[in-house]
Amino acid sequence: MSRVPLPEVPNRLPDVESERRLNEIRRTAAQSGMVTAKGVTPVGAPFPQASPETGYYGVPLLKEPQWTKEVPLYFFVGGAAGAAAVIASAAHLFTQDDDLVHSARWVAAAGGILSPALLTLDLGRPSRFLNMLRVFKLQSPMSVGAWTLTAFSSFSAAAAFANAIRQKLDSTPVYVLENIAGALATATGLVMASYTGVLIGATTIPVWNNNIETLPPHFAASGMNSAVSILELLGHENSRSLNLLGMAAAGYESLEGLMLETKRTRINEPLRKGKSGWIVRLGGVLSGPLPLALRIAYAITGNKKLRRAASWSSIAGSLLTRFGWVQAGHASAKDHRIPLELPESVPKVGMSSHELADMHMKMA
Amino acid sequence: MSTTAFLTDSTLCIGCKACEVACKEWNQISEDGYEWSGHSYDNTQAVGHSTWRHVKFVENPVEIGLGGNSGEQLPAWGFSSDVCKHCEVAGCLEACPTGAIVRMEFGAVFVQPDVCNGCSYCVVSCPFGVVQKNEEDGRAFKCTFCSDRQKAGLAPACAKACPTESIKFGNLEELRLEAQLRVKELEARGIHDAVVYDPLDTSVKGIHALFLLRGDPRSYNLPPHPEVPTTYMKKGWTSAAIAAGVMLGATLLAFLGERR
Amino acid sequence: MAENHPVGFQWVMEARHKGAKVIHVDPRYTRTSAMADYWLPLRAGTDIIFLGALINYTLTHDRYFREYVVHYTNAPIILREDFRDTEDLGGIFSGWDKEKQAYSPETWLYEGAPSADSPSGEKAGHSQAGGGHGKDRGGEAGRLYKYNDDPTLQNPRCVFQVLKSHFARYTPELVERACGIPKEKFLQVADVFISASGPEKTGAICYAVGWTQHSKGPQIIRAAAILQLLLGNIGRPGGGILALRGHATIQGSTDIPTLYDILPGYLPMPFFGSDSQKLESYIKKHGSETGWWANFDRYIISLLKAWYGDAATQSNDFCFNYLPRVTGDHSHFGYWLDMADGKMEGLFVMGQNPGVGAPNAKLQRTALSKLKWLVVRDFVETETASFWKDSPEVQRGELNPKNIATEIFFLPASGHAEKDGSYTNTQRLVQFHEKAVDALGDNRSETWFVYHLGRRLKAKAAKEPTPRNAALNALTWDYNTHGKHGEPVVDEIDGEINGYRVENRTLVSGYRDLKNNGSTACGCWIYSGMMPAPDENKARKREPHGLYGHGWGYAWPSDRRILYNRASARPDGKPWSERKKLVWWDEEKKEWTGHDIPDFTKKKPPDHKPDKDARGDDALAGDKPFIMHPDGTGWIWVPSGLKDGPLPTHYEPLESISSNPLYPEVPVNPVAKKMERPDNPYAFEGGDARFPYILSTYRLTEHHTGGGMTRYLSHLAELQPELFAEISPELAAELDIQHGEYITISSARSAIEARALITARIKPLLVEGRNVHQVCVPYQFGYKGLVTGSVPNDLLAISEEPNVRIMETKALVCNVKRGRLPQGKAGLEVWKEEMRRPA
Numbered sequence A: 001m002s003r004v005p006l007p008e009v010p011n012r013l014p015d016v017e018s019e020r021r022l023n024e025i026r027r028t029a030a031q032s033g034m035v036t037a038k039g040v041t042p043v044g045a046p047f048p049q050a051s052p053e054t055g056y057y058g059v060p061l062l063k064e065p066q067w068t069k070e071v072p073l074y075f076f077v078g079g080a081a082g083a084a085a086v087i088a089s090a091a092h093l094f095t096q097d098d099d100l101v102h103s104a105r106w107v108a109a110a111g112g113i114l115s116p117a118l119l120t121l122d123l124g125r126p127s128r129f130l131n132m133l134r135v136f137k138l139q140s141p142m143s144v145g146a147w148t149l150t151a152f153s154s155f156s157a158a159a160a161f162a163n164a165i166r167q168k169l170d171s172t173p174v175y176v177l178e179n180i181a182g183a184l185a186t187a188t189g190l191v192m193a194s195y196t197g198v199l200i201g202a203t204t205i206p207v208w209n210n211n212i213e214t215l216p217p218h219f220a221a222s223g224m225n226s227a228v229s230i231l232e233l234l235g236h237e238n239s240r241s242l243n244l245l246g247m248a249a250a251g252y253e254s255l256e257g258l259m260l261e262t263k264r265t266r267i268n269e270p271l272r273k274g275k276s277g278w279i280v281r282l283g284g285v286l287s288g289p290l291p292l293a294l295r296i297a298y299a300i301t302g303n304k305k306l307r308r309a310a311s312w313s314s315i316a317g318s319l320l321t322r323f324g325w326v327q328a329g330h331a332s333a334k335d336h337r338i339p340l341e342l343p344e345s346v347p348k349v350g351m352s353s354h355e356l357a358d359m360h361m362k363m364a
Numbered sequence B: 001m002s003t004t005a006f007l008t009d010s011t012l013c014i015g016c017k018a019c020e021v022a023c024k025e026w027n028q029i030s031e032d033g034y035e036w037s038g039h040s041y042d043n044t045q046a047v048g049h050s051t052w053r054h055v056k057f058v059e060n061p062v063e064i065g066l067g068g069n070s071g072e073q074l075p076a077w078g079f080s081s082d083v084c085k086h087c088e089v090a091g092c093l094e095a096c097p098t099g100a101i102v103r104m105e106f107g108a109v110f111v112q113p114d115v116c117n118g119c120s121y122c123v124v125s126c127p128f129g130v131v132q133k134n135e136e137d138g139r140a141f142k143c144t145f146c147s148d149r150q151k152a153g154l155a156p157a158c159a160k161a162c163p164t165e166s167i168k169f170g171n172l173e174e175l176r177l178e179a180q181l182r183v184k185e186l187e188a189r190g191i192h193d194a195v196v197y198d199p200l201d202t203s204v205k206g207i208h209a210l211f212l213l214r215g216d217p218r219s220y221n222l223p224p225h226p227e228v229p230t231t232y233m234k235k236g237w238t239s240a241a242i243a244a245g246v247m248l249g250a251t252l253l254a255f256l257g258e259r260r
Numbered sequence C: 001m002a003e004n005h006p007v008g009f010q011w012v013m014e015a016r017h018k019g020a021k022v023i024h025v026d027p028r029y030t031r032t033s034a035m036a037d038y039w040l041p042l043r044a045g046t047d048i049i050f051l052g053a054l055i056n057y058t059l060t061h062d063r064y065f066r067e068y069v070v071h072y073t074n075a076p077i078i079l080r081e082d083f084r085d086t087e088d089l090g091g092i093f094s095g096w097d098k099e100k101q102a103y104s105p106e107t108w109l110y111e112g113a114p115s116a117d118s119p120s121g122e123k124a125g126h127s128q129a130g131g132g133h134g135k136d137r138g139g140e141a142g143r144l145y146k147y148n149d150d151p152t153l154q155n156p157r158c159v160f161q162v163l164k165s166h167f168a169r170y171t172p173e174l175v176e177r178a179c180g181i182p183k184e185k186f187l188q189v190a191d192v193f194i195s196a197s198g199p200e201k202t203g204a205i206c207y208a209v210g211w212t213q214h215s216k217g218p219q220i221i222r223a224a225a226i227l228q229l230l231l232g233n234i235g236r237p238g239g240g241i242l243a244l245r246g247h248a249t250i251q252g253s254t255d256i257p258t259l260y261d262i263l264p265g266y267l268p269m270p271f272f273g274s275d276s277q278k279l280e281s282y283i284k285k286h287g288s289e290t291g292w293w294a295n296f297d298r299y300i301i302s303l304l305k306a307w308y309g310d311a312a313t314q315s316n317d318f319c320f321n322y323l324p325r326v327t328g329d330h331s332h333f334g335y336w337l338d339m340a341d342g343k344m345e346g347l348f349v350m351g352q353n354p355g356v357g358a359p360n361a362k363l364q365r366t367a368l369s370k371l372k373w374l375v376v377r378d379f380v381e382t383e384t385a386s387f388w389k390d391s392p393e394v395q396r397g398e399l400n401p402k403n404i405a406t407e408i409f410f411l412p413a414s415g416h417a418e419k420d421g422s423y424t425n426t427q428r429l430v431q432f433h434e435k436a437v438d439a440l441g442d443n444r445s446e447t448w449f450v451y452h453l454g455r456r457l458k459a460k461a462a463k464e465p466t467p468r469n470a471a472l473n474a475l476t477w478d479y480n481t482h483g484k485h486g487e488p489v490v491d492e493i494d495g496e497i498n499g500y501r502v503e504n505r506t507l508v509s510g511y512r513d514l515k516n517n518g519s520t521a522c523g524c525w526i527y528s529g530m531m532p533a534p535d536e537n538k539a540r541k542r543e544p545h546g547l548y549g550h551g552w553g554y555a556w557p558s559d560r561r562i563l564y565n566r567a568s569a570r571p572d573g574k575p576w577s578e579r580k581k582l583v584w585w586d587e588e589k590k591e592w593t594g595h596d597i598p599d600f601t602k603k604k605p606p607d608h609k610p611d612k613d614a615r616g617d618d619a620l621a622g623d624k625p626f627i628m629h630p631d632g633t634g635w636i637w638v639p640s641g642l643k644d645g646p647l648p649t650h651y652e653p654l655e656s657i658s659s660n661p662l663y664p665e666v667p668v669n670p671v672a673k674k675m676e677r678p679d680n681p682y683a684f685e686g687g688d689a690r691f692p693y694i695l696s697t698y699r700l701t702e703h704h705t706g707g708g709m710t711r712y713l714s715h716l717a718e719l720q721p722e723l724f725a726e727i728s729p730e731l732a733a734e735l736d737i738q739h740g741e742y743i744t745i746s747s748a749r750s751a752i753e754a755r756a757l758i759t760a761r762i763k764p765l766l767v768e769g770r771n772v773h774q775v776c777v778p779y780q781f782g783y784k785g786l787v788t789g790s791v792p793n794d795l796l797a798i799s800e801e802p803n804v805r806i807m808e809t810k811a812l813v814c815n816v817k818r819g820r821l822p823q824g825k826a827g828l829e830v831w832k833e834e835m836r837r838p839a
Ligand SMILES: Nc1nc2c(c(=O)[nH]1)N[C@H]1C(S)=C(S)[C@@H](COP(=O)(O)OP(=O)(O)OC[C@H]3O[C@@H](n4cnc5c(=O)[nH]c(N)nc54)[C@H](O)[C@@H]3O)O[C@H]1N2
Pocket: C001, C003, C004, C005, C025, C026, C027, C028, C030, C043, C044, C045, C046, C047, C207, C208, C209, C210, C211, C244, C245, C246, C247, C696, C697, C698, C699, C700, C701, C702, C703, C704, C705, C706, C776, C810, C811
């Protein structure tokens, strides 16, 4: 940018210190376009600036998520319930542990009932919850989720109900019903446990969409982790399979944590820094390395306290993880810089008049 | 009805905010607080649930002798009236689970207030940070493109109020052409830094509220590569499918082990 | 202009689009600068130097429009031998009366023009009490149709040569030194502007209160007028000096005035004194023997007939003596100081908010407490209405509500959408507006209020037919009313303004129909013709056609869109150029014609040469377009009518950081009134160390004047929610001020607080080798409404420019400090501390 050459300043009052200082300030201002003297703070300029680097006075370009606390809670509940439905079917299929099947079905059903309630509470207009089922839109993870949740709630409830009847009255139709409902609950449960990763990933929030590939397994593992732990705390402390599953989930979560710690991109900053960073980290430790170690220790020593500690830790970790990610979304939305960054590969939007002229030259 | 659009030409904008106020008046939107921002003369800061047109004020270094219409430097004060982009592929519309957001016959992206249930998923799906939930009301709001007025054959209130025709309202393709012509015209007048903001080559596939600006659109918080979030979906669902498969497999395996 | 006349500014944008260059001269870089090609920041209060230098440049480079100047202006006219210029007398013109602190203007007359001493022997000149609003016809100091001229412009005593020598010292170097505009930037812009003149081109100058609100405001505009006349830019399309006026119908409020010194149609209010006792002598003094104002008698007599009806007869001077007389300075400041001194009993405040809007607002509010009664009509409770309970004076303990005896009536007014009426805009275009909604609650229109108040007063006076009540009893006050509240019928008022024949009450078709024998009545002669038939109110018209929008509203006089448009044709009647043709002489039809309604007697040929003793319009030759002047010329030189000199000359603002670079002995306009008194003190002249910075006030697009119409409305209040002061980064650095923090600004009158808006749009200027800082504050905040702030007008001084008695708001001095101003008494202490600093 061109600037007027500064005229030589004749000083009428050369003895006045402030006048001299002003000349100095004036000179630097004219030369560098900014004033850095004492008393002038905000970074790089004496006043907030709008520029390609700062964006519009640092005002966030994106809107912050407006979900209430019920949403991360729902992520947790829905994830655990979905995983529980899977466990119920697997246990039903391969074990005689009917108690476990019973509990798992009930955990799934309870989650299936709690989830819509949580989601409804989050809505700005809860009375319009049913509008979620007005349309089915494959391109909207929220729509897919709403339908999945509806299906899951019905199937898991039906399975639990059938299971309850079967306990009293062992009839084939009931058995068949439970199995079909259970299978459908499992199928939808799998979606329940993983789709929330897509739900937040397929948004404009950089920290979410940047991690969309790892979010579904992360949330699925987290769901499994908490389902296993809930079942254990409900008394299924002896199931080796549950411990194995818990180990697998915790193992995956440890890997995920490691990955997040090492992928030091600016987009991922909210996962490491600030309030959201601490929640995510704590959640990661509590659902990854800590329960993994405890479970291994339990497998070796057989000390049930260790396993119980692993369960509690996983549940807490899983909850924190969901809250942490949502929180990170807020922080990410507030960072105006990322959506303004220009990766090499992406062409600039809009054409400068030079480019336009070039284009016309070429066309001619 | 043909596809209608805005061309907001910031080289004609005098920052009078008539558009912002006309929009609020017509649509009966509330004020968004009485806070002094210190961001030049802009105290409403951004479009949101209670501001659907918003005039941005960008200050650049000043040189004596050069007004903002000279080509030799960026205008010391640039104004640009922001609005919902009514994207060709609209993140909000794609994301809305209730079908509250619809495409009108003239191409506008419209939130039906009687359908929206306030799930706020659109909020995180707009690459331009436009639509927002009004926490008190519970529903999401944004520019309606004055669908009510357009249906009655009237121009949108903001365009109508604009004294300098900085907000041009008309047919999309015609305005696209006009925007390019205007850039050439400015070029001829010695202004070489005018650009048209219309992200045609991104997944948004162009917008119905075009902007003509001087300098880098990023100074006005216009993202250089806006993406519709649905573009991430393939990756997401693939990974979810794998996750689900692995989860199912792992669970089955774990219990299969138990039986043995 | 973009800031305060955004709708009008669309035409500037349009012109820019067609290739016009836009130059903006303003201490601040504003929204207008952002649209301009050139922005020149200058030290506030130095416009005469800037314009004078443009005049000087035009003259010394022979860039003036010679043919136009010779034929259409008074440049060739020879001046009296005994005239002395400010350049000779060190800052004052000849005729200065040191004792009276006033000029006697005879030496400014043309050579040979007889002085117009009044029949009663009173010396020619201007009433001290009077303002200048009604004096633009000129000629009351002398009979100006008599003069000698030199068409070669060579005579050293001709206006042209005197002008040349008067402005010879106004050089680009002086501009650089005094205004702070770099010389080369000035030269660049001078060339751009002057190049836009001549037969093929025109340039316009727009101004508003950045020029008027100075202790020499009218003279700044005079300087612009001189420049435009030299360049041939008056009376031609795309030319002119365009006053961008203020409130929506402020033009209307001077046409049909709310001012104390004029009657409708710019007829002067009679002054108390011998010359105004008889109608004849009043007409002789204020009328003119030649030029259009020779019709003065028709207009005043028709006005008196409209007001006093049948009571006005030839034998009683048409009730001329019922008109009140001006006995002193009854301008806003004149009577407000009287009020402060306890000399007034009551006051109506209708559509004004001086508690915020008027300078030295503290004095304004305090003075209200001396009244017995106060009526405020507004649609919000303004600071003026509530001064007694929540003003800073009450908070600081200077006023105690318990001790204020003023009885206050707050009456709700209808907004403009709630009533029929009209706006007259800057272009003199009268536009009707219809009521959109019925008034809410007890809201009533001004017409309703004034009409019914008058009716009740008349009813009262009718019971007591004393001489004192005679005028009221004679007054015609008989409009029909309609609606449930008895709203007067606006068209009836318009009909009376238009004028009618007394015998049959038929409407006249224009002011040419008005008579001086009492057979016609007319409420405002310049509006005559607006409503030639009961069903034809042209102000209501909305069918524009042609290049100048005829058919949309009604531009007084005679629906003329450009005044003095005879000047758009050459002396021989042909257009100056095809491109710039507006009106011309049609040789076949032997009449003037064109795109606009010719501002010239239709059948008067271009080569008309008047007889020696011709009078009135006939006395003006066919090539004299400025028909309102007795000599028919555009006045580069003002021989009569101004109180502070025939030519503009630079004086410093009444409060200045600098001494006068041209006349060290005469720093400020000698005729301007400071009205200095303990409650209206000033900083010391020539630079007061306590107040090192220039203080300038302005408006924001987002608010309207005192804020009664904006600070109370959420959609506008949110746009500018707090008072701020614009300062340069350099000043901020010098004073360690952070962006957005509160600063305290103090003047000799008071101190206020504001947020610091540090912006590079304000530049320190290099003036006389010094860095000069300007602190710019929007004056529109107060302590009521949705958004509040200090009242910047507390900082300002009351002052009066001599001609129109406007105050100086654009150039004062102040000091700035970090930090807030404490509330209540402590704030007062902070200011007193400032005052105790060494000066
Ligand atoms: N939005 C809005 N519009 C309005 C009004 C309003 O309050 N708000 N008010 C209306 C009224 S009543 C009026 S009178 C008009 C006034 O309209 P303007 O005259 O435009 O009003 P201001 O902003 O007071 O002053 C104009 C400019 O003069 C500059 N200035 C200050 N000192 C000087 C000087 O010495 N020389 C020069 N050349 N410039 C100087 C100021 O920086 C400012 O930018 O606007 C009318 N229109």
